[in-house]
Amino acid sequence: MNSLEAARTHQRTFLEQLKAKKEPYIIQVQGIDVVVYPGVFPPVTDSRLLAAYIKVNPHDRILDLTTGSGVSAIVAGLQGATGLAVDLNPAAVVNANENFKRFNIQFESLDSDLFKNVPLERFDQIFVNGPYTEGEITDPLELSFYGAQQFLSRLFSQAHAYLKQKGRILITFAEWGDLNFFERTATSNGFDIRIVDKKTSDNERTYRLYEAKLSRP
Numbered sequence: 001m002n003s004l005e006a007a008r009t010h011q012r013t014f015l016e017q018l019k020a021k022k023e024p025y026i027i028q029v030q031g032i033d034v035v036v037y038p039g040v041f042p043p044v045t046d047s048r049l050l051a052a053y054i055k056v057n058p059h060d061r062i063l064d065l066t067t068g069s070g071v072s073a074i075v076a077g078l079q080g081a082t083g084l085a086v087d088l089n090p091a092a093v094v095n096a097n098e099n100f101k102r103f104n105i106q107f108e109s110l111d112s113d114l115f116k117n118v119p120l121e122r123f124d125q126i127f128v129n130g131p132y133t134e135g136e137i138t139d140p141l142e143l144s145f146y147g148a149q150q151f152l153s154r155l156f157s158q159a160h161a162y163l164k165q166k167g168r169i170l171i172t173f174a175e176w177g178d179l180n181f182f183e184r185t186a187t188s189n190g191f192d193i194r195i196v197d198k199k200t201s202d203n204e205r206t207y208r209l210y211e212a213k214l215s216r217p
Contacts, residue, residue, distance in 0.1 A: 007176040010203055011133070011145055018042070018141060029071050032078070035099055036069045039091040041144035043071040045201035046172040047129055049209045053170060053196055056081040060124040063162060065155070067109055068144070070096030072127040077105025083123065086112035089140040114151070115158050123162055126169045128155065132177035152182055156189035160214065169212040170196070176205060190215045 021038045028034070029043045030051050036042045043051070050072055056062065058080030064073040067085035073096065076083070085096050085107050096109035112118055135146035159169060169191070173182045175198075186193045191212040200206045 007133075007174070007205055010205065015142065015145060019139070027069075030075055032071070032074060032103075034069050034071050034074065035095070035102070037091055037095040037098075039141055040089065040095045041068045041092070041141060043069060045199055045205070046174070046207040046209075047071055049197060049199040049207055050127060050129055050170055050172050051075045053209060054127070055079070056125065061121065062107075062125050062127065063118065063123040064107075064127045065114060066127075066129045066144075067096045068092050068129070070099040070107070070109060072129070073107045073109075074099060074103055074105060076125075076127075077107050078103060081124075082106035084118060085109040086114075086118060088113050088143050091140065114154050115162060118162065120161065122164045122167070124164055124167050126159065126163055126167070128169060128171035130155070130171075132174040148177060149181060152185045156185050156191060156212075159212075160190065163214060165214060167213070169210075171210050171212060172207050173210060174205065174207050179208075182210075186210075186212055 024035050024037050026033050027042050054075045056076045056079045060081040062076045062081045062083035064085035067087045073085040087093050093109045093111050100107045130151045131146050131148045137146050192215050193210050193212045196209040196211050198208050
């Protein structure tokens with residue numbers, strides 16, 4: 001079994017474990033206890049990697065495009081930022097909003113397919129922790145796993161309208177995903193990218209954190 005096949009097997013097992021959860025539970029990230037609802041993708045290795053590098057100024061405006069339980073927005077909100085957090089999974093939208101209330105931060109979560117329902121605004125930072133592979137989607141939870149190519153194509157082709165000229169996108173991607181497609185899509189849409197850091201899970205799956213900035217004219 002090659003590395004991609006092993007990763008996909010692990011993904012399927014993890015997905016079934018998540019579907020079996022029936023009660024809310026707590027995961028700690030950056031010293032923060034985040035409540036995760038059943039049917040919502042939890043903050044794991046890649047989410048932790050992203051959260052560790054979230055640094056914002058008070059009053060920065062943030063767009064968390066794949067919020068899940070809301071962890072990235074919470075980290076930013078506790079540093080004084082405000083903004084929007086979106087997800088295609090209705091359970092995640094409810095989950096994130098409840099967590100925002102718990103931490104009394106100025107974020108709102110809404111149901112949106114990437115930028116579709118986001119009011120036109122330029123943000124200081126955009127956080128992204130999307131899918132890495134392709135597969136059949138039969139459940140909202142599976143949106144966190146599958147549909148990477150369409151997701152990335154739409155993300156990088158539309159992000160210009162929502163990012164300040166000196167803003168940045170922090171985005172995770174798996175080394176066992178199609179890295180060539182990821183990097184080619186970003187650069188062909190006018191973004192300069194660099195690898196900020198990497199993190200390997202207990203299952204020896206390595207994830208990268210990229211910073212993407214608009215190329216200078």
